[in-house]
Amino acid sequence: MDRGMSIHDVFKAQGQPTVTYVKRQDGVFEKQLSNALDSKGVLCLLTGPSKTGKTTLYTQVASEKKLQVLTVRCDAGLSATELWRKALESVNFDQVSEYQKQKDRKVSSEGKISGTLGWAWLVGITGEVSTETASKVGESEIRRKILSNPSPDHIIPILKYSPYILVIEDFQYLRSEVQRHIFQQWKAFVDNEVSVIVLGTTHHAVDLAYANKDLIGRIGQVDLGTWESGDLRDIVKKGFEHLKIPVSKSVIETIAAESVGLPIITQSTCLQLLINKNFGSQNPDNYDKSISQKDAFEALHHVAVQKYNQFSAIYDRLTHGPRKKARRYNTYELVLSAFALDPLTFSLNRDDIDERLKKLPIQRAEVPPPPSVDSMLKALGGFQGTLGVELLEWHEKNQRLYILEPSFLFYLRWRKTREAPPSMKQVLTEILLKLGEIVVR
DSSP states (O other): OOTTSOHHHHSOSSSOOSTTOOOGGGGHHHHHHHHHHHHSSOEEEEEOSTTSSHHHHHHHHHHHTTOEEEEEEOOTTOOHHHHHHHHHHTOOHHHHHHHHHHHTOOEESTTSOEESOSHHHHHHHHTSSOHHHHHHSOHHHHHHHHHHSOOHHHHHHHHHHSSEEEEEEOGGGSOHHHHHHHHHHHHHHHHTTOOEEEEESSSHHHHHHHHSGGGTTSEEEEEOOSOOHHHHHHHHHHHHHHHTOOOOHHHHHHHHHTTTTOHHHHHHHHHHHHHHTTTTSSOGGGOOOOOOHHHHHHHHHHHHHHHSTHHHHHHHHHHHOSOOTTOOOOHHHHHHHHTTSSSOOSEEEHHHHHHHHHHSSBOGGGSOOHHHHHHHHHHHHHHHHHHTOOOEEEETTTTEEEESOTHHHHHHHHSSOOSSOOOHHHHHHHHHHHHTOSOBO
């Protein structure tokens, strides 16, 4: 075993992986994002389910391009003004000055003001005060004034003349009116040839962007989706090879196949396997050097119950739906169960839902009719809001139901101790039996 690096550093369940960083599909997503940033004035949309590597992707590309990231994480209470304030508060002009020294460059904009980037330079660029006035007012006072009423006009010059790149994470959590307002403001970034990266776990950001006709042709979408098994296998192989720990192809295949397309589950399972085998011990004599399929199954179970057990309570609440005394069909339970049928999928269009419901191992009379399903889909968003969960999303325009957390299906498969990977039919039967409300054939 390589004693130079901890197993926690090799298989990183949190943070940016180094040894086990894998460029998916021969680096196609890195190339797409890099090209979009090089084009200047492009709104780079990174979309895909949760935990598919969006943050890891932009962090890697930014590092390769020697860009410093200004990250703003969104929530439901954030306004457009507060978003710009958060971005500006993260600016460190001392780092920018060091960048200028290394590049031996000065900046100017249409002759308004030149010199070292700073808060005084910024108000001169925006025309809020004259060059003479800016030089007399203290940097801290100018900073306070800018942060009291921030706007895109303040952040754009910083992004244009410094090594910063603005990244907006969790864009989908913003209120719809705030999203629309910000997308109207993106036009100024495009006009100034400043690119921005926007992350979302859903496709709504794309819908809003294309709703603004001024942005058509200036959007570079990188849709990650879940990972292919081959790329997940590379994570496993890279880590074990670096640690000089032998592992069989069957174990590698099992971990990759059971990670439901999520690299974080691959990383967590490998780490847990090594912990279970005592590879984290300081005493080499304690290592159990044989790694079996059973060890992989045990690690998968431990990851499910230790890291994703929150899905237990969420699932119980969600499947019971908004209970009514006269409710005839178990529509919520059955639609969720439909995702567990083979082939494994993380989105279903409206017709797919009906077809899968017919294949469930239940009595025909228990299959909810289309009107019942339509009613459930329409009420889904509001119902989840009352529970404080966001597991599913029904997109009316696309007529498609999305699982926002693919790790939910991983939890369903491995919440129990197993001696072999379960079939989706087996998982489905367990779900229906657990509910105790549906007659299983």
